Amino acid sequence: MRVRMVWIAATLTLCASLARAETSQTPAQLFGRANAAYEAGNYAAAVDDYERAAASGVTAPDLFYNLGNAYFKQGDLGRAVLWFERARRLAPRDDDVRENLDLTRSLLRDQELLAASPRWRSALLAWHRDTTTAESVAVTSILFTLVCALGICFVFRDSETLSRVYRRVSILSPGRLLGLDKAQDLGLAMALVLLLTGAFAYSAFSKVRAEDARSTGVVLAEEASVFSGPSPNASVQFKVHEGTLVSVRDERAGWLRVELPGDLSGWIQEPSLARI
Amino acid sequence: MRVRACFMAALMLLSAPAWLRAEDVAVRATIEPTTVEVGGQALLTIVVEGKFRRGGQPELPPLADFDVFESGTSQSFQFVNGQAHSSLQYNYILSPRKEGNFRIDPIRYTLDDKVFTANAVTLSVVAGSAGVIPPAGGTTTPNRSGGHGTTPSSDESIFVASSVDRDTVYVNQQVTWSLGYYTDGRVELLRSPNYSPPSAEGFWVEDLPPQSKYYRNLHGRQYLVSEIKRGYFPTAPGTYRIGEARVDIVLDTMNRRNAFDDFFSRRGGFGEPRTLTTDPVEIVVKPLPTRGKPAEFSGIVAGNLTVSIVSDKQVVQVGEPINVSVEINGVGNMGTIAPPKLAELPQFKAYESGSSSDSFKKDYVVSGRRKFDYVMVPQVEGTFTIPGVRVAYFDPELKLYQTAQSADVHVEVKPGTQEDGRKVIYAGGGDDFEVINRDVRFIHPVPAHLTVASGHFYQSKLFLAAHALPLLALGLSVMVERKRRRLRSDIGFARASRAMREAEKKLAQADRAFRAGNAEDGFGRVHAAVVGYFADRANAPTAGLTSDDIETYLRASGAGDDTVASVRDIMAACDAARYAVGAASAERGLQIAARSRDVIASLERGRR
Numbered sequence: 001m002r003v004r005m006v007w008i009a010a011t012l013t014l015c016a017s018l019a020r021a022e023t024s025q026t027p028a029q030l031f032g033r034a035n036a037a038y039e040a041g042n043y044a045a046a047v048d049d050y051e052r053a054a055a056s057g058v059t060a061p062d063l064f065y066n067l068g069n070a071y072f073k074q075g076d077l078g079r080a081v082l083w084f085e086r087a088r089r090l091a092p093r094d095d096d097v098r099e100n101l102d103l104t105r106s107l108l109r110d111q112e113l114l115a116a117s118p119r120w121r122s123a124l125l126a127w128h129r130d131t132t133t134a135e136s137v138a139v140t141s142i143l144f145t146l147v148c149a150l151g152i153c154f155v156f157r158d159s160e161t162l163s164r165v166y167r168r169v170s171i172l173s174p175g176r177l178l179g180l181d182k183a184q185d186l187g188l189a190m191a192l193v194l195l196l197t198g199a200f201a202y203s204a205f206s207k208v209r210a211e212d213a214r215s216t217g218v219v220l221a222e223e224a225s226v227f228s229g230p231s232p233n234a235s236v237q238f239k240v241h242e243g244t245l246v247s248v249r250d251e252r253a254g255w256l257r258v259e260l261p262g263d264l265s266g267w268i269q270e271p272s273l274a275r276i
Numbered sequence: 277m278r279v280r281a282c283f284m285a286a287l288m289l290l291s292a293p294a295w296l297r298a299e300d301v302a303v304r305a306t307i308e309p310t311t312v313e314v315g316g317q318a319l320l321t322i323v324v325e326g327k328f329r330r331g332g333q334p335e336l337p338p339l340a341d342f343d344v345f346e347s348g349t350s351q352s353f354q355f356v357n358g359q360a361h362s363s364l365q366y367n368y369i370l371s372p373r374k375e376g377n378f379r380i381d382p383i384r385y386t387l388d389d390k391v392f393t394a395n396a397v398t399l400s401v402v403a404g405s406a407g408v409i410p411p412a413g414g415t416t417t418p419n420r421s422g423g424h425g426t427t428p429s430s431d432e433s434i435f436v437a438s439s440v441d442r443d444t445v446y447v448n449q450q451v452t453w454s455l456g457y458y459t460d461g462r463v464e465l466l467r468s469p470n471y472s473p474p475s476a477e478g479f480w481v482e483d484l485p486p487q488s489k490y491y492r493n494l495h496g497r498q499y500l501v502s503e504i505k506r507g508y509f510p511t512a513p514g515t516y517r518i519g520e521a522r523v524d525i526v527l528d529t530m531n532r533r534n535a536f537d538d539f540f541s542r543r544g545g546f547g548e549p550r551t552l553t554t555d556p557v558e559i560v561v562k563p564l565p566t567r568g569k570p571a572e573f574s575g576i577v578a579g580n581l582t583v584s585i586v587s588d589k590q591v592v593q594v595g596e597p598i599n600v601s602v603e604i605n606g607v608g609n610m611g612t613i614a615p616p617k618l619a620e621l622p623q624f625k626a627y628e629s630g631s632s633s634d635s636f637k638k639d640y641v642v643s644g645r646r647k648f649d650y651v652m653v654p655q656v657e658g659t660f661t662i663p664g665v666r667v668a669y670f671d672p673e674l675k676l677y678q679t680a681q682s683a684d685v686h687v688e689v690k691p692g693t694q695e696d697g698r699k700v701i702y703a704g705g706g707d708d709f710e711v712i713n714r715d716v717r718f719i720h721p722v723p724a725h726l727t728v729a730s731g732h733f734y735q736s737k738l739f740l741a742a743h744a745l746p747l748l749a750l751g752l753s754v755m756v757e758r759k760r761r762r763l764r765s766d767i768g769f770a771r772a773s774r775a776m777r778e779a780e781k782k783l784a785q786a787d788r789a790f791r792a793g794n795a796e797d798g799f800g801r802v803h804a805a806v807v808g809y810f811a812d813r814a815n816a817p818t819a820g821l822t823s824d825d826i827e828t829y830l831r832a833s834g835a836g837d838d839t840v841a842s843v844r845d846i847m848a849a850c851d852a853a854r855y856a857v858g859a860a861s862a863e864r865g866l867q868i869a870a871r872s873r874d875v876i877a878s879l880e881r882g883r884r
Contacts, residue, residue: 027726027728028722028726031722031726032722035719035721035722038719039719041657041691053726056728057728057729058726058727058728058729059727059728059729060723060726060727062720062721062722062723063726065719065720066719066720068716069716069717069718069719070719072716073716096717096718096720099716099717100716100717103715103716104716133732133734134732134733134734137732137733137734138734141739141742141743144743144746145746147746148746148747148749148750149746151750151753152749152750152753155750155753155754155757156753156757204734208734
């Protein structure tokens with residue numbers, strides 16, 4: 001009898017330790033297991049493990065990207081867009097992320113709400129789109145320092161040392177090619193860098209603000225009604241479908257006020273939407 | 277009827293390669309066999325291959341010594357990396373009228389205003405037994421199995437007569453129309469007869485080679501009959517008419533030759549033109565019976581129809597395309613068969629990728645083969661069965677609807693191993709390629725380092741504060757440069773700025789002189805330091821600056837009496853030491869120098 005009790009106790013201890021081992025997997029282990037499940041075609045298991053790894057606080061674009069893939073394979077386009085967008089924020093120049101996001105978007109129902117900006121505008125704003133918040137902030141800082149340095153150069157423009165350096169460096173200066181003198185050339189360079197600084201500062205500021213406010217959301221429900229007010233008794237203005245991006249402008253007791261292209265706005269219930 | 281004719285024409289156009297583009301085209305011609313007997317058959321094949329958009333029509337060179345019959349076309353095309361590779365084949369049956377070696381000149385083929393030429397081919401024609409069936413027992417009977425139409429009753433030396441094998445048929449059932457040219461050899465022709473086929477509105481027409489010849493005894497005369505045949509396929513129910521055929525001949529009234537010389541090989545001379553015509557033939561076309569018509573019946577009228585389906589692969593990976601071909605063979609007009617529908621399988625995406633057709637005319641009966649190609653792309657792994665294709669048709673001989681069915685095709689689909697999981701293949705049917713399998717790119721491996729979310733560097737106050745440094749540096753540089761400029765341009769400011777520094781320097785020299793025991797020199801340096809300081813301050817020349825001047829300057833500057841008194845004492849001590857022998861002591865000098873420092877420092881503090 002005693003031997004049996006000991007056996008039971010040992011078995012229970014073993015099970016508990018195994019369970020602990022199961023639950024105490026590191027994010028990297030979860031990530032690897034999810035990848036294996038994905039490759040085996042078990043997308044539900046892959047989603048589960050990816051989600052757990054993401055819930056542990058890991059901010060890896062590869063993890064978010066894979067999670068988007070797993071949702072895509074399950075046909076959940078809303079969550080696929082959500083995670084691809086999150087991956088894109090961290091790795092905006094990753095071709096795979098961009099490609100999969102484009103593919104997912106092409107399958108969405110609300111195609112008319114996908115604000116297709118003109119090509120020239122996309123090209124012009126590529127620097128904004130293809131940089132992370134940290135990169136935008138860093139570039140802004142560097143440009144700001146450069147503006148100050150150019151300002152110092154401008155102040156000491158008559159010094160012998162600076163004149164000597166200027167003669168060597170200014171061969172490539174467009175201002176000099178235009179026939180501007182040293183002061184004008186430095187002033188032009190300063191103005192251009194200042195302009196760039198302003199652009200990047202605006203880009204960085206808008207990104208930081210968007211991150212802080214989490215003002216972009218993705219519709220997760222296959223179809224979600226957008227009401228005229230934060231109440232189910234309010235009239236339905238229009239309907240949106242999974243994967244559609246919205247701007248979140250306000251929040252009230254489980255309701256979010258959203259805006260969409262074309263001056264569309266209304267209130268949507270929170271479970272139907274996730275913020276990026 | 278007109279609508280049906282338009283539909284048939286549209287089908288023809290659809291089956292024609294109108295989507296191709298003239299580019300890198302090769303045209304070649306072959307003939308098989310290269311030696312035939314007179315009246316025999318040689319198959320002339322013209323193959324057009326390459327990348328082109330719109331098919332043309334071969335222009336055959338003059339073939340006066342041959343009877344030429346079209347024997348169908350076939351086409352195939354595929355897309356490789358977005359390029360259309362097409363193959364068009366035109367078949368002609370040549371039936372030589374006389375022996376000899378013949379060279380068929382290069383055949384011209386026009387595509388998008390460009391002319392391509394095929395190679396020339398040669399054909400040897402030898403005399404043979406084919407052609408005329410010798411009379412047996414003095415009487416020859418027509419070599420045909422009865423029919424309907426004109427019964428030859430003329431006692432002319434030369435005449436034509438037409439007949440059909442049946443005058444009541446179903447829609448799309450073949451009617452074989454025959455034209456017999458009768459001659460008893462008593463008349464001579466100056467040139468080959470010119471034959472105009474009958475009009476045949478409402479029919480799909482096929483020439484039926486070869487021309488046959490036989491003897492027939494009519495009204496006690498022996499006639500040589502040259503007979504050609506055509507197949508007529510009515511396109512809609514109703515009563516239709518195969519019009520009159522014309523044969524224009526020119527009789528040689530001056531000369532007579534052997535009655536049994538080849539009818540189509542006469543040449544030259546003047547004579548009596550004559551037109552021989554046949555009587556029109558009425559054909560009653562019955563609609564297809566409604567009773568027993570299968571739901572999937574799509575209008576095929578044929579006999580002995582078979583259907584088969586084959587795939588080029590039985591084991592594939594997800595996303596790997598499978599080429600599936602459906603082939604339909606049967607007796608009848610197979611050129612108008614529409615593509616059968618493959619069963620819709622959600623695990624596959626299916627696309628039509630081309631079609632081809634061949635027609636055969638054995639024993640004056642039209643039969644054919646129609647092949648439809650599909651590309652099927654499996655979307656998921658597993659073992660699947662592509663159900664066999666069912667084709668319902670009406671057999672006009674049996675007067676029954678029949679159904680032909682192919683066997684099933686089994687395909688095993690394995691998981692894809694491609695890195696990006698995406699495969700692009702190209703399907704025919706249009707100018708644009710189509711991405712068939714759209715899938716997300718493959719997952720990424722686990723990165724070497726996984727970072728846990730934490731605050732960003734740009735959110736720290738230190739980072740924000742650091743941006744003040746470049747601004748401070750800029751401000752400082754502005755101040756420095758401003759001072760430098762003033763020092764350069766304002767002598768008074770420059771002297772005043774360095775007044776204390778200069779005085780300190782001289783006082784230090786005085787200290788060294790006092791410590792070295794050279795009191796007189798030391799006092800002289802103290803004096804120079806004090807006078808120089810005030811001269812720099814007042815931007816006045818050092819020479820000639822007296823104690824009174826300094827006092828005046830001090831009073832004007834608002835200095836106190838103590839300061840004025842101290843300066844006066846310093847100046848007096850210096851003068852005494854310099855001019856009174858033995859009055860200078862080193863200790864006293866150090867005290868005076870220290871006092872001078874204090875006074876100058878006090879004045880500098882007051883100035884600020």
